Amino acid sequence: MIKVGIIGATGYAGAELARLLVNHPEVKLEAVSSVSYEGQRIDDIYPNLKEVLPMTLESVDAIIPRCDVVFASVPHGVSEEMALKYKDAGAVLIDLGADFRLHNEADYNKWYGKEYKHPELHEKAVYCIPELHRDEIKDAPIIGNPGCYPTSISLALMPAIKAGIIDLSHIIIDSKSGVTGAGRGLTQGTHYPDTNEAFAAYKAGAHRHTPEIEQTLSELSGEVVKVTFVPHLLPVNRGIESTIYATLNEKGKALTAEQIDAIWRDAYKDERFVRIEKAGSYANIKNVRMSNMCDISLHRDDHCDTLIISSCIDNMVKGAAGQAIQNMNIRFGLPEATGLTMVPPAF
């Protein structure tokens, strides 16, 4: 059994990790930690866990020596400090925050307003969307778990990039996220009467996931990819839908909808967690909720030679806790779907 700890266990990603790990057959959840609630019971904070996970929240330092792997879900800037401790203790760190996602310190400076304090850690850290980078983390001491929006977008676009069928100089991405994406912290914008029956964009062209998206797409293509990325707050608890607009290039224009469809099916034919919709069907948040699935649908706008891709994930599972577990499974040599067989509910 792998001994696992969760840092930041009372945030939403941490709580979802705890919930999922309860049913992971190869894991012993050794310890949970929270700065805000140290000494309290996690099932007092999250009563869904009553009698299921009657654990007391500990300090970060108390759990360090006891774990083979630690999931950290803490504000950016904090993970880096922790990573130093875990490295000394020999544990693997899977970081759900932003500290180990960007490969270029300048990007981190620009978008997060901080500098690397321990650059050597970043050299060893590996960013990993399993379907794209799984071979790179076999020995990684630190795994940068991807952001929710970038996951939905990178999985959707990878086949287009590999096949070289779209214009990479400008891709437009219109994403919508459920409210759990904003976390557990209270804000006026997530107060129920302000959120319910409401819908709006936010941080248009200015969201911190933008450089992460461009990094992944640029690395996949070997070219500089630029995106206009606009997220929206969606009045549901869970789920992200990204509608992506890519102009077909000369090679792409020559393809029929069926040929385009075949490229995606081929790219993901061995992937358990990526499903391509049938022609005429649309990816829907409802079909991936509570699961580690990513559903993708493809639509060719012949009128404008534009490829429209809709990509859906559960932001808390494939977009956070589930993907982190998937990364752990890979890192520890387990079958990738271990503990991740949740079937999305129909309703």
Next chain:
Amino acid sequence: MIKVGIIGATGYAGAELARLLVNHPEVKLEAVSSVSYEGQRIDDIYPNLKEVLPMTLESVDAIIPRCDVVFASVPHGVSEEMALKYKDAGAVLIDLGADFRLHNEADYNKWYGKEYKHPELHEKAVYCIPELHRDEIKDAPIIGNPGCYPTSISLALMPAIKAGIIDLSHIIIDSKSGVTGAGRGLTQGTHYPDTNEAFAAYKAGAHRHTPEIEQTLSELSGEVVKVTFVPHLLPVNRGIESTIYATLNEKGKALTAEQIDAIWRDAYKDERFVRIEKAGSYANIKNVRMSNMCDISLHRDDHCDTLIISSCIDNMVKGAAGQAIQNMNIRFGLPEATGLTMVPPAF
């Protein structure tokens, strides 16, 4: 492996059964049946099941000889006919409909407007809320799976009845159910714009679950129990909350809130799926969703010597598919929680 079939697999209870059984370690889902969609793929009707359950829907007759147990979720009156066939084939029938719930044919006549065509089947059928009746189904050929409302209510009231602390001549029950309780069929009342931001009672004092509730409570107490039962339609997908108002009798009035609490804790101390809230906490639909849990909270209104009980279940799991699997586990000698370890999500 137990070979399982589902009749009525495209109704909501059937679809939830299919979803849960995919992850049941001792079950092989042998066949799914649907009158309306015979010949189609279940994952075309329920795209959440894409690549998870790529099965074709068959006729009822085609699946009869291949299953050890069949779950039937069909309109009342239909199960009885099927039961005859299954009996001949030697399979166990777990009926999620109403045909095998009432012990008294007169009640069935009155509330469902039908007569028993095969009275001998009803003699062999056993109604079973596992926490109350599990010992009675060890050899049962037909198990009447309880209604959703009666499950939430009977579990809440059993300790009061066993302890003899409430007035049984009149109990008031105010229940609220998520919209899946109304099923997959289209009605104006479940059309999204009519249901969202709406709330109302329905069938006040006239819901068909009333005789089932009274039957269970009367049998537990050995007295005639009468209830006023008013259900309401709640704008959520899943979940039932029942608020129950029972007048404390002389024995009950002598008890403190702590003593009352202890009665419930003791009654359910060995039950995995029933959780009693701490003093001052309230059962909440959100803490049981997607799970087989029943959460119960107790509140003593000293002002009127009234015991207020709030009881929450997921109507599709503990109120239907989950409880049916729990009954199957008992009937086939498996640990009761096999395949039912889902932890409710916090959000």
Next chain:
Amino acid sequence: MIKVGIIGATGYAGAELARLLVNHPEVKLEAVSSVSYEGQRIDDIYPNLKEVLPMTLESVDAIIPRCDVVFASVPHGVSEEMALKYKDAGAVLIDLGADFRLHNEADYNKWYGKEYKHPELHEKAVYCIPELHRDEIKDAPIIGNPGCYPTSISLALMPAIKAGIIDLSHIIIDSKSGVTGAGRGLTQGTHYPDTNEAFAAYKAGAHRHTPEIEQTLSELSGEVVKVTFVPHLLPVNRGIESTIYATLNEKGKALTAEQIDAIWRDAYKDERFVRIEKAGSYANIKNVRMSNMCDISLHRDDHCDTLIISSCIDNMVKGAAGQAIQNMNIRFGLPEATGLTMVPPAF
């Protein structure tokens, strides 16, 4: 034109008052006040009011001398202090808080933990649900505007009490309120992901509206009326539904459903804002939202000789701002529906 001020204009009741008064033909909204946001624009806090109400929030003292009537929506204990100032200035105070609702200081002490500092004010203050007490406020300097739950409940029960057909020693009331009832302040319990797809009771038998309900019913009947009152938080923005269970007394048992129905129709035949449902129909929050209506439906449970009444209002309109305007109209001799002709939307 009546010159009107609003104290606490950035709370939910205050903001709803501002919105409704914009379209009141006999009112000039002279000033709005907020302790938290003094000096800011109300339409910066509430962007729904952009270009509709470009007013700056002022201090309480600044608006005193300029208004004929002031609506105060502030925490209990605060209104009393303000009332003193307004009395001196000669303005009518319509208080949407709790300070002027209870007629008995002992009740106020018990439920709100405070004492009257200016008892003389309370002697002059009049509590007024217009349909029940409109004749009492013609000259009142201070009007205690009723609580939301008590409004829905008192209107539902008045005809029963006047007709003397129910047992008054114990009435059970199960109410459900939309989330605006909890106000604009941020709490974990009103954070969107905690509230959406959730449902639970709160303050069972212990809500501060209990003595107000009992006071109104007792005064109407001339007897001591006792109620068990349990509110629940409903995942909608607006609306209260109260399901009330009253045991029919000997006089009541002798009545048919039709006769009972006739009592309510007669009691409200001249009331524009109270509508009695047809037999077999149910009051529904959706049919009263955004309006000053109270819809009531009656259901006779012959089985237990119990009268079930369902009563729906919009908690922010008939339960707060709308009723306050109705009281102002009466106090200033205007037709009662002036500015309150909003028709509830069907969706």
Next chain:
Amino acid sequence: MIKVGIIGATGYAGAELARLLVNHPEVKLEAVSSVSYEGQRIDDIYPNLKEVLPMTLESVDAIIPRCDVVFASVPHGVSEEMALKYKDAGAVLIDLGADFRLHNEADYNKWYGKEYKHPELHEKAVYCIPELHRDEIKDAPIIGNPGCYPTSISLALMPAIKAGIIDLSHIIIDSKSGVTGAGRGLTQGTHYPDTNEAFAAYKAGAHRHTPEIEQTLSELSGEVVKVTFVPHLLPVNRGIESTIYATLNEKGKALTAEQIDAIWRDAYKDERFVRIEKAGSYANIKNVRMSNMCDISLHRDDHCDTLIISSCIDNMVKGAAGQAIQNMNIRFGLPEATGLTMVPPAF
């Protein structure tokens, strides 16, 4: 008083018209018609209208001679037939359907699969978004009321086109509509449990509003404008948000965000129903619901020289019934906001 009739009064647009016209000070709602419910009371179908609009639904022929203006909200192909009758009777027809929106019969053929049966009617019909075309309908016998999506989009883009600052060869539009946009008819896709907590695109690049959008933009610009238009179904009752992505041309690139903002403010400085958000604020469905407002926010993505416009309306008001009344006011010489002063609720 203008005598008004509504054809198709039990559809959602018709019901909203009825609701709004009740409070229109210059209108007498003379008659309501419904094919499906002829002879029934409209307040039996829509109980929100109980005691407010106790009218009986009549046949179309019965209401023809009695009205000065008729609003028709019927399936495409049906309006044309009606228009002929109304023309003979001398009434103005305001058509909320699609029959009189497209100026080119070939477009109508292609997107609606029908031919004009009475081409002469189309010559006299005028399509009118009031802010863009109000001068054209002063004497029009038939007014084609715009579609909901085109309204939100055309208002957002008009200033860009007039100023000549964007590339018109390809504009990308990602729209999201509340469920009332799908109408009152029952479908699996609008069944509450299928819609709630769900989100998906539909008819990507293939929605019938596409030619209407291109027509308006092309006429405004005098060039052929092409759009990729993807609508999504949003789990709220009301509201459309359109996020529009336009590439700045050379003239546009030279402008700062402030200069761009000034263009929109200037274009709409005299318009009561169009509001431009402050820099950094986002248009939100919640701020326009239940009103005739259109809120627009502007965001310059410097990174890609792309202008992002977010535009919100209530699909049932500015997108249907409200705009139709606005058109009627213009046609009959009334102040444009008569009967349309509804202030959007904050919650």
